[in-house]
Amino acid sequence: VSPDPSPREVCVALDLLGGDRAPDVVAEGARLALADDSALRVTLVGPPEVTGRWAGADAGSRLAAAPARQVVEMGEDPLRAVRAKRDATVRVAARLLRDGAADAMVSMGSTGATLAAAVFALGRLPGLTRPALAVALPAAAGSVILLDVGANAQAGADLLAQWALAGSAYAEVLLGRASRVGLLSLGEETGKGDAVRREAHELCAELPIHFVGNVEGGDIPRGRRADVVVTDGFTGNVVLKVLEGAVELFEGRLRAAGVDSSAIHRTTVGFDPERVGGALLLGVPGVCVVGHGAATARSVASSLALAATAVRGSVVSRTAAALQRLVRARRERSGEKSAAGWGTDVRAWRDSPPTDRPGAEGGP
Amino acid sequence: VSPDPSPREVCVALDLLGGDRAPDVVAEGARLALADDSALRVTLVGPPEVTGRWAGADAGSRLAAAPARQVVEMGEDPLRAVRAKRDATVRVAARLLRDGAADAMVSMGSTGATLAAAVFALGRLPGLTRPALAVALPAAAGSVILLDVGANAQAGADLLAQWALAGSAYAEVLLGRASRVGLLSLGEETGKGDAVRREAHELCAELPIHFVGNVEGGDIPRGRRADVVVTDGFTGNVVLKVLEGAVELFEGRLRAAGVDSSAIHRTTVGFDPERVGGALLLGVPGVCVVGHGAATARSVASSLALAATAVRGSVVSRTAAALQRLVRARRERSGEKSAAGWGTDVRAWRDSPPTDRPGAEGGP
Numbered sequence: 001v002s003p004d005p006s007p008r009e010v011c012v013a014l015d016l017l018g019g020d021r022a023p024d025v026v027a028e029g030a031r032l033a034l035a036d037d038s039a040l041r042v043t044l045v046g047p048p049e050v051t052g053r054w055a056g057a058d059a060g061s062r063l064a065a066a067p068a069r070q071v072v073e074m075g076e077d078p079l080r081a082v083r084a085k086r087d088a089t090v091r092v093a094a095r096l097l098r099d100g101a102a103d104a105m106v107s108m109g110s111t112g113a114t115l116a117a118a119v120f121a122l123g124r125l126p127g128l129t130r131p132a133l134a135v136a137l138p139a140a141a142g143s144v145i146l147l148d149v150g151a152n153a154q155a156g157a158d159l160l161a162q163w164a165l166a167g168s169a170y171a172e173v174l175l176g177r178a179s180r181v182g183l184l185s186l187g188e189e190t191g192k193g194d195a196v197r198r199e200a201h202e203l204c205a206e207l208p209i210h211f212v213g214n215v216e217g218g219d220i221p222r223g224r225r226a227d228v229v230v231t232d233g234f235t236g237n238v239v240l241k242v243l244e245g246a247v248e249l250f251e252g253r254l255r256a257a258g259v260d261s262s263a264i265h266r267t268t269v270g271f272d273p274e275r276v277g278g279a280l281l282l283g284v285p286g287v288c289v290v291g292h293g294a295a296t297a298r299s300v301a302s303s304l305a306l307a308a309t310a311v312r313g314s315v316v317s318r319t320a321a322a323l324q325r326l327v328r329a330r331r332e333r334s335g336e337k338s339a340a341g342w343g344t345d346v347r348a349w350r351d352s353p354p355t356d357r358p359g360a361e362g363g364p
Numbered sequence: 365v366s367p368d369p370s371p372r373e374v375c376v377a378l379d380l381l382g383g384d385r386a387p388d389v390v391a392e393g394a395r396l397a398l399a400d401d402s403a404l405r406v407t408l409v410g411p412p413e414v415t416g417r418w419a420g421a422d423a424g425s426r427l428a429a430a431p432a433r434q435v436v437e438m439g440e441d442p443l444r445a446v447r448a449k450r451d452a453t454v455r456v457a458a459r460l461l462r463d464g465a466a467d468a469m470v471s472m473g474s475t476g477a478t479l480a481a482a483v484f485a486l487g488r489l490p491g492l493t494r495p496a497l498a499v500a501l502p503a504a505a506g507s508v509i510l511l512d513v514g515a516n517a518q519a520g521a522d523l524l525a526q527w528a529l530a531g532s533a534y535a536e537v538l539l540g541r542a543s544r545v546g547l548l549s550l551g552e553e554t555g556k557g558d559a560v561r562r563e564a565h566e567l568c569a570e571l572p573i574h575f576v577g578n579v580e581g582g583d584i585p586r587g588r589r590a591d592v593v594v595t596d597g598f599t600g601n602v603v604l605k606v607l608e609g610a611v612e613l614f615e616g617r618l619r620a621a622g623v624d625s626s627a628i629h630r631t632t633v634g635f636d637p638e639r640v641g642g643a644l645l646l647g648v649p650g651v652c653v654v655g656h657g658a659a660t661a662r663s664v665a666s667s668l669a670l671a672a673t674a675v676r677g678s679v680v681s682r683t684a685a686a687l688q689r690l691v692r693a694r695r696e697r698s699g700e701k702s703a704a705g706w707g708t709d710v711r712a713w714r715d716s717p718p719t720d721r722p723g724a725e726g727g728p
Binding site: 195235237256268 | 502503504514517518548549550557558559580581582583584585586595597598599601602603604605606607608609610612613614616617618620621622623627630631632
């Protein structure tokens with residue numbers, strides 16, 4: 001997205017204790033982001049004795065603080081930990097977003113915890129059963145948005161179709177134009193893949209999006225057939241990590257071949273975790289970015305920039321509008337269960353419903 | 365595998381009509397392979413008026429011919445086409461292997477057709493419900509064997525465990541040492557992934573292999589944690605194609621950055637489809653290699669070389685021996701259905717049993 005000459009002011013709640021190198025690297029990332037974007041404000045969420053080291057001491061009032069005394073560790077069961085810890089940084093950040101004290105939230109901590117905290121506080125967009133994580137990956141032709149990259153290990157055909165719709169809306173914000181959506185499968189022909197893809201293909205073909213049909217794994221780095229590639233979180237996560245590993249492999253080989261570092265940099269640009277900026281959680285009624293756990297300060301700054309871009313591009317309201325049409329069509333077809341009901345395929349969530357999620361939110 | 369000073373003589377039946385550039389490129393590949401390996405013989409399987417153009421005219425008696433008048437086209441339903449066409453090149457090649465007239469078969473044609481022809485003619489190894497396609501991929505540390513890369517879109521936990529065993533045996537032939545086997549999942553911790561992976565993890569941990577537990581997508585190009593990575597054919601195929609596309613992306617960027625072609629070559633070596641040599645079908649009682657449909661002559665030669673390596677390394681008998689222990693253990697545990705029965709998860713096969721498969725083969 002080209003930089004806006006007078007960008008809208010955006011406030012991001014930043015989980016100061018999330019990630020392997022918190023809090024120092026996270027706070028330093030906030031300072032970098034503030035230096036890059038004069039219309040950005042950041043609220044560091046953490047214990048006052050920690051946030052006090054940075055908040056208010058830099059960039060005038062643009063770096064604020066909000067108190068939170070607990071943290072969800074990477075080793076904990078995310079759902080259980082988030083439920084137990086009402087004062088966890090990630091939950092307080094989500095509440096700031098819910099209450100309008102922030103326009104977006106960013107965490108470098110556990111993906112599962114961030115997802116749980118966001119859904120507990122915000123609910124889900126009507127029409128979207130389960131949120132998905134979406135990342136923009138560099139491709140030979142432009143870039144490709146891949147979703148889900150790990151929020152849901154399994155996904156049925158209906159969920160894939162919901163994500164196709166949400167991904168399409170998100171891509172239009174990032175690309176500034178209508179986007180082509182593909183379903184990741186084993187071959188381009190309709191009918192390729194397992195039963196879930198075949199059904200998802202039919203559902204996607206009925207959506208008000210530019211659905212190009214099945215795409216293959218190679219279409220992700222190539223980027224010529226689709227701007228958005230939809231898959232389950234298992235496959236998407238594997239793809240993301242295969243690409244990360246492949247970049248490392250090629251970097252190592254390039255160094256061994258004596259290629260100079262500037263050429264190496266031009267080759268791997270965009271794959272650099274420092275610039276990727278993390279994944280956007282699509283499907284919650286608020287902008288929520290999950291950064292890389294091993295984030296550097298530059299990577300934290302990129303996550304904050306991504307959050308600001310999503311807020312300024314109205315990703316949430318555009319996604320909601322796209323989903324609304326789907327919800328309406330479904331309601332007309334059947335008066336059964338709410339389209340926004342909890343997914344039946346995800347036992348962990350169903351067996352342990354969030355206890356303090358505001359009742360009205362997330363409902364249709 | 366280091367070249368044997370006096371290698372065993374190997375005869376490979378080559379499907380002359382398989383692949384996008386058949387027959388010329390396929391025949392040319394045979395000639396390249398014969399020039400590389402003086403103990404190799406190739407039988408071109410195709411219509412006599414076509415095989416006659418090459419067979420006997422080169423390398424003395426090492427290039428022979430076998431007649432077959434039908435071909436399975438890429439657009440056809442592979443199972444139906446293979447069943448209908450008894451005289452298809454790929455079926456005749458499989459029969460030559462079954463009857464001992466060839467030690468291996470190679471096809472650049474449809475993967476599904478080759479799989480079907482091999483299973484119809486040869487059956488399956490006792491203990492292996494469904495064969496898997498295995499490829500050796502270059503990694504930062506050595507190479508990694510990935511399976512299944514597309515023979516089965518879906519796989520249950522039991523099938524994944526069978527492939528772990530077969531992959532382990534295959535890797536020992538290629539590596540010349542004990543191999544580490546990993547299960548592709550969303551995180552290294554036990555319990556990560558979907559229900560199928562969690563169950564497969566438990567089954568694999570009981571096998572007589574060096575099971576390292578869950579590995580992530582990045583471990584495939586890194587190669588530091590496992591020599592064999594086991595996954596379903598959907599995920600494996602996506603990974604394979606993502607890597608293919610990523611190599612193209614990096615090649616393009618390196619050229620754009622002005623990096624010289626020898627450095628580019630050193631960076632992408634091993635990923636070059638010309639040298640990969642295709643995938644080995646693990647689980648049939650015979651060496652069967654499926655090459656790349658868009659194969660060049662060099663790539664056809666690599667597929668023939670892979671077939672010869674597999675024959676000389678006794679991949680089939682080693683895999684069979686590894687599986688036999690599993691079969692025995694299962695028989696002891698339950699007297700129910702044969703461990704080699706058709707999988708219940710693959711409707712296409714069950715609903716349309718092969719009509720002319722020799723009865724005794726493939727049984728335990």
